[in-house]
Amino acid sequence: MPTGDGAHKFENITGQASLDGQGGTEPPSQTISASEHRNIYYRLYTKGGPLESNNPIFSNDRSISRISSKSVRPPRTATSLKRYICKIEGVEGPEKSALYLSQSEKKPVDDSARLALRGDSGPGSSEVDPVVLVVDKGAAKKRPRAASHAGSNELPTWKIERCYGALYYRFYDDDGEAVSKTSFDESDSSLGHVDIFIIPPPHTVASLKECLIHVEGVLGHDIQLLENEDGEVTLNDGNVIALLTDNCPGSKEGQPIVFTYSRKGSDKTTAPETRPSFSKCLTAKHDWDGASYDAAWHSVVAGEILQTDGVAMNKKFSSSGVLERKLLFTTSFEISLGYVQKFHRLILLITGEKPES
The missing domain is CATH 3.10.20.90 (Phosphatidylinositol 3-kinase Catalytic Subunit; Chain A, domain 1)
Structure with a gap:
């Protein structure tokens, strides 16, 4: 949308909510003057x-x-x-x-x-x-x-598509590559990715670290971010990362940043589970009766709205011990049969638990 001298027109977008912080409606298309409220x-x-x-x-x-x-x-x-x-x-x-x-x-x-x-x-x-x-x-x-x-x-x-991109990272502990909770490729489980929108400003190395610690649930020491897989450049906490550009570290799947941490001899490698903020919703496009095969899963019906924190992860679904399908992350915010299970843990439905209302 123009933000300069050109006239800005409000768009009455199909499907846009009629209620907002004021309980009002989005105004119809019109040009507004510099003195009018918006x-x-x-x-x-x-x-x-x-x-x-x-x-x-x-x-x-x-x-x-x-x-x-x-x-x-x-x-x-x-x-x-x-x-x-x-x-x-x-x-x-x-x-x-x-x-x-x-x-x-x-x-x-x-x-x-x-x-x-x-x-x-x-x-x-x-x-x-x-x-x-x-x-x-x-x-x-x-x-x-x-x-x-x-x-x-x-x-x-x-x-x-304009609001969100992805940041790719490779996950390591003391002993080498570790399985990322946001893995999306079964053959490359240490490669994870997060939506850029979940990282709050300022977009610094410190804020990115805090986000990844939360996503991976790690309890550890000597947590570092490296610019690439060569490991020659350590990103300092105060460094600014231009996450909204196409050339920032980790913006390409083939050129991930590296997230490393040390367990320091502790057997406890993950932080206690905390309930995330469910700021994204997904609408089921098909019925799926997963609970009839495995009680750990939540069945869905077409039109059901599921809540997620926006962090994609990899999760296998098995029927009689046989892998049924590989789970993939989608940025279309629609759920097909191949996507429904993808967000179950994120919406805390892996135990049949509904998100808090």
């Missing part, structure tokens, strides 16, 4: 990854929501925007949160900074480039959960 799109995170909004507008990306600029108290500063978003999301302590004007920002905006929240451009003017609010983990855990109104409305596919 929607401000935002995405929620904690340092560990995306956080589901209490007011999601898309069923396949529940961390995105929107408000009207008129709801933000003048003078419209970073502080006043943070305070209002925290208010409607039920998050205490807005002073502990950090506001980034886009996903690619290297540092949060100063609290006293005046924000251009009117007109056809500016921070959060598009769902493709929302402002980002990273809230305190403790405050996020304490917030009350509101009823969701997103329904089955989905962020359109072409916008998904």
Whole structure:
């Protein structure tokens, strides 16, 4: 969408949610002047990854929501925007949160900074480039959960392709290659990948490390990221990684970064299971009666909406001890028979447990 001098038109996208942070509707296509109020799109995170909004507008990306600029108290500063978003999301302590004007920002905006929240451009003017609010983990855990109104409305596919890419990495422990929880190739189990959108800003080596530690569930020491498989260049925590570009380390499957850790003699190699933020949803396109073959799996019916944290993993499904199919990750946000099982662990259905509502 244009963000310069050209006129911006709101799009009344088919399937877009009618409810948002204001309980209102997206305005019909129109050109707006520089003095008129507009929607401000935002995405929620904690340092560990995306956080589901209490007011999601898309069923396949529940961390995105929107408000009207008129709801933000003048003078419209970073502080006043943070305070209002925290208010409607039920998050205490807005002073502990950090506001980034886009996903690619290297540092949060100063609290006293005046924000251009009117007109056809500016921070959060598009769902493709929302402002980002990273809230305190403790405050996020304490917030009350509101009823969701997103329904089955989905962020359109072409916008998904602009929002999300993948970062590939190879996983090692002390003894050599280890099986990655996000493996997608049965013949190469140490190669994993994550959606870039699950990594909160600032996109530094430190934030990427924290994300991968959470994804792989490792408890260890001497955790390092290496630029490539040659292992000659160690990425320092303060280094900025341009994750939204095509030439950042790990942007290509054949050129992954390396994630290493040391167990330091401990037999315990994984962190205790924690419930992730289910910020993405997938819609089943077919019925699948997996539970009739194996009680550890969850049967689905066409149209059922499944929630996931966006981290793909590899999981075999067996009937009578025979491998039925290889599981693959899909970025189409649709589930076919070959994909249903892919997200079972991520939505905590491997034990038949439904996600929290």
